[in-house]
Amino acid sequence: MDYYVAIASIIGIHALLGLSVYVVAISGQMSFGQQGFFAIGAYLAGMSTAMWGLGLVPALVLGALVAGAMGFVVGFPALRVRGLYLAIATFGFGEIVRLAFLNVRYTENIGGRVVGPNGAEGFRHVRYVYDRGFTGLHYLAVILVVLVVVVILFFLLERSKVGAKLRAVEEDETAAAMIGINVTRVKVVAFAAAAAVAGLGGGLFIHYSTYIDHDMVALPLAIASVTYPLLGGLGSFVGTLLGAIVLVGLTEGLRGLQGMREFVYGGLIILMMIFRPRGIVDEALVLRVKSWLSPRAPREPVQAP
Amino acid sequence: MKRLTGFKVIALVAVALLLGPVAAPAFQGEGTLRIGGMWALSGGAAFFGKAALGLATLAADEINEAGGVTVAGKRVKITMHPQDDACNAEQGLAAVRRLATVDKVLFSLGPTCSSVAEPVFGTLQKKLGDSGDTGLQLLFFTDTATKFGLAKLSPWVFRNTPDEPAMYDFIVKYLKETKPELKTVMVSYESDFAHSAATWKGALEPALKKYGHHEIKEVVDWRWLDTEMGAQITKLRRANADVYFALAHTTSMCPSLKEMKSQRVRPKMIIGITSLAGTEVLINCPDLAEGVISPTNFAPINPKAKQIADKSWEKYKADSNIHSVPAYENVHLIKGLIEKAQLKNTEESLLEDRRKVRDLLAKVGTFQGVIGKITLHPEDHPVKPRDVDKDMLLVQVKNAKWSVFWAPPHLKGN
Numbered sequence: 001m002d003y004y005v006a007i008a009s010i011i012g013i014h015a016l017l018g019l020s021v022y023v024v025a026i027s028g029q030m031s032f033g034q035q036g037f038f039a040i041g042a043y044l045a046g047m048s049t050a051m052w053g054l055g056l057v058p059a060l061v062l063g064a065l066v067a068g069a070m071g072f073v074v075g076f077p078a079l080r081v082r083g084l085y086l087a088i089a090t091f092g093f094g095e096i097v098r099l100a101f102l103n104v105r106y107t108e109n110i111g112g113r114v115v116g117p118n119g120a121e122g123f124r125h126v127r128y129v130y131d132r133g134f135t136g137l138h139y140l141a142v143i144l145v146v147l148v149v150v151v152i153l154f155f156l157l158e159r160s161k162v163g164a165k166l167r168a169v170e171e172d173e174t175a176a177a178m179i180g181i182n183v184t185r186v187k188v189v190a191f192a193a194a195a196a197v198a199g200l201g202g203g204l205f206i207h208y209s210t211y212i213d214h215d216m217v218a219l220p221l222a223i224a225s226v227t228y229p230l231l232g233g234l235g236s237f238v239g240t241l242l243g244a245i246v247l248v249g250l251t252e253g254l255r256g257l258q259g260m261r262e263f264v265y266g267g268l269i270i271l272m273m274i275f276r277p278r279g280i281v282d283e284a285l286v287l288r289v290k291s292w293l294s295p296r297a298p299r300e301p302v303q304a305p
Numbered sequence: 306m307k308r309l310t311g312f313k314v315i316a317l318v319a320v321a322l323l324l325g326p327v328a329a330p331a332f333q334g335e336g337t338l339r340i341g342g343m344w345a346l347s348g349g350a351a352f353f354g355k356a357a358l359g360l361a362t363l364a365a366d367e368i369n370e371a372g373g374v375t376v377a378g379k380r381v382k383i384t385m386h387p388q389d390d391a392c393n394a395e396q397g398l399a400a401v402r403r404l405a406t407v408d409k410v411l412f413s414l415g416p417t418c419s420s421v422a423e424p425v426f427g428t429l430q431k432k433l434g435d436s437g438d439t440g441l442q443l444l445f446f447t448d449t450a451t452k453f454g455l456a457k458l459s460p461w462v463f464r465n466t467p468d469e470p471a472m473y474d475f476i477v478k479y480l481k482e483t484k485p486e487l488k489t490v491m492v493s494y495e496s497d498f499a500h501s502a503a504t505w506k507g508a509l510e511p512a513l514k515k516y517g518h519h520e521i522k523e524v525v526d527w528r529w530l531d532t533e534m535g536a537q538i539t540k541l542r543r544a545n546a547d548v549y550f551a552l553a554h555t556t557s558m559c560p561s562l563k564e565m566k567s568q569r570v571r572p573k574m575i576i577g578i579t580s581l582a583g584t585e586v587l588i589n590c591p592d593l594a595e596g597v598i599s600p601t602n603f604a605p606i607n608p609k610a611k612q613i614a615d616k617s618w619e620k621y622k623a624d625s626n627i628h629s630v631p632a633y634e635n636v637h638l639i640k641g642l643i644e645k646a647q648l649k650n651t652e653e654s655l656l657e658d659r660r661k662v663r664d665l666l667a668k669v670g671t672f673q674g675v676i677g678k679i680t681l682h683p684e685d686h687p688v689k690p691r692d693v694d695k696d697m698l699l700v701q702v703k704n705a706k707w708s709v710f711w712a713p714p715h716l717k718g719n
Contacts, residue, residue, distance in 0.1 A: 002402045121502075127427070127440075209427065215499075218497070261389065
């Protein structure tokens with residue numbers, strides 16, 4: 001049971017990271033730097049509980065807020081560029097954050113233990129969850145509550161005016177601007193919200209793992225974060241959740257194959273992209289599900305005049 | 306509906322894979338006792354993980370061939386339950402829970418990478434026997450993860466790993482006393498590999514400062530899977546120091562040595578990281594590594610060590626080296642403790658059994674390793690509780706083989 005709880009916890013945390021990419025993606029951008037916000041949220045939330053004596057909730061909120069604020073600041077210059085250029089710019093930001101944490105040393109001796117970001121040594125002893133008697137199931141509940149809150153916000157967003165603006169910007173920036181949408185504001189707000197969600201994921205991660213170092217927020221995490229929404233499909237946020245479930249599930253499910261695992265993992269992803277080139281939950285599937293859920297009333301035959 | 310076929314296939318595959326791992330019945334009733342191991346069995350560090358798995362399996366096979374282990378008056382066979390963490394922290398966090406709650410192992414060996422050991426050991430119980438501490442209660446007797454201080458993370462962690470601060474302290478002192486003319490040093494390390502970075506910051510740099518004999522001319526770093534390090538080697542060429550400490554694993558060591566050859570960087574002595582002393586470097590770049598010296602705790606210097614090295618290679622294609630041989634030693638040591646611990650070896654008694662073995666391991670003191678005596682420090686040791694002290698040797702690549710460069714006098718006669 002504990003094993004499945006652990007997998008579900010990892011899926012929940014990665015889903016948040018994937019959702020942060022999804023928000024940026026539905027505004028027509030692609031970010032390879034969400035792992036940087038994830039790291040900011042993780043380090044800050046970790047410092048909050050392990051060094052400053054804050055509770056878990058304020059720590060998570062602080063991590064998310066600072067990551068979101070950072071997203072807002074980074075968003076303005078970064079979103080001046082588009083497409084591949086933006087991908088490179090955001091990845092550059094992620095690397096700056098990673099290298100910053102490689103060099104930051106801010107530690108305290110607490111109970112004979114060196115606690116805090118310690119450069120290449122990493123940040124140890126973030127044991128708030130385990131020291132306070134949280135079981136794996138308890139912490140999974142915390143992760144799921146956070147995920148559900150974020151998902152509800154996404155659900156509302158997709159049906160709101162802001163969501164429509166995001167989709168409009170994704171479809172055609174010029175046309176969106178011509179109908180009076182402030183494209184820059186929409187993109188920056190989306191970027192900041194995405195950064196906050198990634199920060200939240202980071203905060204949850206460090207309290208789950210008790211440890212983080214610069215190498216855990218490097219390129220592989222960036223690739224994973226982008227893969228979830230792309231493999232899951234951009235038709236709905238549900239795709240990102242499915243993407244995280246499938247990819248983390250594959251990683252764990254193929255464990256028995258040992259050395260062959262990477263080949264089979266890669267092969268299955270290729271097969272998935274062949275079967276579902278626009279992701280598991282693509283726009284066509286979303287429309288189909290919508291038509292199932294709200295079938296149209298049969299039309300009255302039109303009478304000839 | 307036809308377009309949904311792919312979706313259904315994906316959903317079925319995902320569900321099947323997630324529900325795949327189920328616990329098989331075992332324990333005393335079936336005449337088995339489960340031991341686990343989590344290593345990097347795939348990815349860049351798989352060479353070490355597979356070697357440790359091979360040596361652990363060799364030990365388990367030897368025990369089983371001799372009749373097994375006696376538990377509650379009955380001879381039971383050891384079964385190995387290895388898990389692959391791919392040297393990835395998150396996979397390690399899942400693997401440790403699988404070992405503890407699905408495989409239900411008595412204890413685990415591994416992990417391979419210190420970067421995996423950090424979070425895995427961090428999630429183990431910190432306050433022994435305190436029900437308020439919900440950390441995992443799984444005994445680890447680590448063979449490979451070498452970063453200094455990892456055993457302090459939890460009382461459930463014991464290690465039979467190299468003491469690198471002591472090793473590099475010895476090397477610097479040895480150089481000062483026997484080669485006083487070598488006065489300048491240059492260093493390279495892998496900034497993204499916890500073990501390599503910690504060897505520089507926590508072992509070599511303090512030793513160089515302590516003895517004050519050597520001038521550090523240059524320190525460069527690269528990533529452990531890098532293959533291009535022209536700029537760094539140019540810096541080393543300019544430094545032109547007498548001794549080059551290459552704290553790099555084989556993956557980056559071989560390309561860096563190639564670059565050194567092309568840039569004609571020729572230090573008088575090259576000293577590598579502990580993990581270098583295995584077959585991997587001899588397979589990948591034997592010519593380039595000629596003359597490189599490495600500290601180690603294992604070399605086939607006695608008949609027993611030679612026999613193990615030959616057997617593990619012949620049966621499992623597993624390299625006997627500084628990290629894998631401890632897996633062999635650990636399994637044999639724990640076998641003896643299991644027989645003393647009066648285990649019940651049932652699913653219900655698993656936590657109690659783990660605790661009994663843990664408590665006995667904490668009191669082991671000195672035990673016989675493959676090449677010499679090993680001292681496992683008690684829990685109240687001020688510097689390295691639950692870590693070992695053991696003999697070290699210096700080995701050197703000569704004619705594409707490791708040969709002993711220096712060994713303590715009491716081992717030379719073996």
